[in-house]
Amino acid sequence: MNKYLEELEKKSIAIIREAKAQFKNPAVLWSTGKDSTATVWLCKKAFFGKIPFPVIHIDTSYKFPEIYEFRDKIAKEWNLNLIIAKNEKALKEGMSPEKGRLECCTALKTEALKNLIKQRKFDALILAIRRDEHGIRAKERRYSPRDENFRWNYKDQPAELWDLYVKPSEDFSHMRVHPILHWTELEVWQYVVQEKLPVNPLYFAKNGKRYRSLGCMPCTVPIPSTANTIDKIVQEIKTSKTPERAGRSQDKEKAYMMQKLRALGYM
């Protein structure tokens, strides 16, 4: 095993175990992308093969068919306690990306998850975000408290000195736990190779294009690429100057700002 990856893995497993010990009712979020699949795998390793909490998949109903196929196959093979969060009410009322990307994401992702948290009383959610994904994610900590509206105050976060992850005061609705925050995109792929993890076929190039980040069908575009194997993907990432989420039109920060500017009358 690669020493460096071993260190990353150790740290992640420690965070996951710590979360399980500190919270009564945790769960892990799984989009079926490489990061969350690696995180679910780390959860499996942390508890010797059987994850002792549910795995949540948020289904917007606008995802690629490959995502649903992959989800169902792996959930069965890995014996996951899979919960699917879906905002049926919003879908019935016709919510779609055409109504606005931010509005759609809020209804089909955020609200779906909010409802599930409320219903199942989850107090901690394990998420596969990484600091190198986006500027705002670089400000995240391993333990990130959220209020009932999912608001996050990055200026008021618990200190994480000497890798001690302490549950702050009771002043939060649920805790976000980020076990792979310190990983990079390349390291995740190297880990996928090392652990021989299953990979969603959307990541592999077909007709000169592949998906580098997986989201909903209307809001995700492939990047030009010829990388049709994991080794080629690793090679491509080593030399790429394109941001990982370049193919994701759903930039929440941008969409939020657009909404604010509209409200102020700029647009």
Added chain:
Amino acid sequence: MIILALDALDLHQVKKFTCKNLMQKEHGQTDLSDFKQARTVVLWASFLTGKNLEAEIPIKTQWKYKVKPEQTFLKFFKTYKTIDVPAFSYKQQNHAEERKLLKGYFEDKATIEGCDAVVWRNHKENKKEFLECLGKFDLIMGYFDLADFIGHLSFGIAKKMAEVYNELDKLAEEVKDADDFVLVISDHGMKAVGRFGDHSRNGFYSFNHKLGLQLPKITSFHNLIRRIADEHA
């Protein structure tokens, strides 16, 4: 009297970038609690008239809203010149172009560099006009939207914001000895939304004489300006 009307000049940023010329003898934060939203035109129209005009100015048509000189403190001065002041002498064409580019950026039709170039061009044009008027009128009021526009697009990029605040501080330096009374005022402040900026309530004011004001309302400067006009008529 000189009024430097700086859109979105934020108290915390003025301090952060140590803008010594913007921070005159008296300086601090304005109180915008009477306003539901920190809207540019509403706040400038209210500043000019000394009345809260929020209810009168609809969002959709706000950019074209105009107050008459007799409704404003301008009537107290024998001669005055306003440059690009919202709700009064707003350069509609320039700002429509800026807003079009802003919209274009959020719809992936324009680049940040393209947007910046236009707003800097407009700023330089206003600055030239403003500096040429110094000493020629009883009141000169110049409006500059650099901190607002660049702030909305790049508030999280400290280097860019430092450049903007440095430019506005230099402008304050150029006017500080040009008149007995210099008021620097912003409509609202700016806060970070990731890499973008959103209007905040940290509005800024500064005056080159000590006044002892505590959180003055943007509408309360009307009386001060009137007093200055009366005393020096």
